[in-house]
Amino acid sequence: MVVKIHGMAMSTCTQRVATALREKNVPFEIVPIDFAKGQHKGPEHLKIQPFGQVPVMEDDGFFLFESRAIVRYIANKYKDQGTRLIPTDLKGAALVEQWASVEVADFDPYASAIVFEKVFKGMFGLGEADESKVKELRSKLDAKLDVYEKILSTRSYLAGEEVSFADLFHLPYGSLLTPAGHGDAITSRPNVKAWFDRLSARQSWKETQAAAQQ
Incomplete structure (x- = not known):
């Protein structure tokens, strides 16, 4: 089935x-x-x-x-x-779960809220973006991504050298930061940019994006 x-x-x-x-x-x-x-x-x-x-x-x-x-x-x-998408060894799997938790706690709350203010509000007729709120959210996101930048200077993906679901979790809202006018949160950090470019280039994501535009 x-x-x-x-x-x-x-x-x-x-x-x-x-x-x-x-x-x-x-x-x-x-x-x-x-x-x-x-x-x-x-x-x-x-x-x-x-x-x-x-x-x-x-x-x-x-x-x-x-x-x-x-x-x-x-x-x-x-x-x-x-x-x-998840390692077979206990420690590797634990690292993936660690970074999946980071995405939920330290990336999504800020990235998704920025996208809501700058993209979804206008799309759904919910009024103007609260720019003071966006500024605060961006400041918090920047602080988190500074940590990502350090981590990703030592590895290709968050939990190591292999892509995991913790990495993929970032794609939907990370990709919308650009239309929200805040793509530089990613592109201004070389290691974060290289990581996100690798994720965005995956065929799975390209096909998902294409399906969303049909």
Whole structure:
């Protein structure tokens, strides 16, 4: 049975999952959820995602929500095919989880909030960006990325020399910093830029981006 992803191809969290599925060479289809019609808050969707969000994975009758949890499930279930997104050794796997936690705590809160203020507010008619808030968010993001810059001076990816799901987690919002007018948060740091360029060049991400534009 083909894995189904209930969501939107342009959704950042759906893209996180779609990229991992492509890395693992897992066939899947996106079951579109129409936000404009409020389908994400409708009774059918709430049965599988009680918070009314996307994406939700459906795998042979098993439903799972939260994009990062879905990616972990995919990485473990299909560990022997495609790109190995999590090391087989205990210490390597722990380092990946360490950096996955860093993404949640020290990257996403600032990058996603900047994108919300500078991109999504205008896209969804939610008013003007709060520039004072953006300035504060950018300052905090810069401090975090300064640490990334030091770490990435010693390795190709966050947890070592092999790409992991912790790296891929950064792609959706990291890629939107440029249209948000803050791409220099990444490009002004040579090691961070080289790392993000490697991630952005992956075929899985290119295909995910192309699907989002259809």
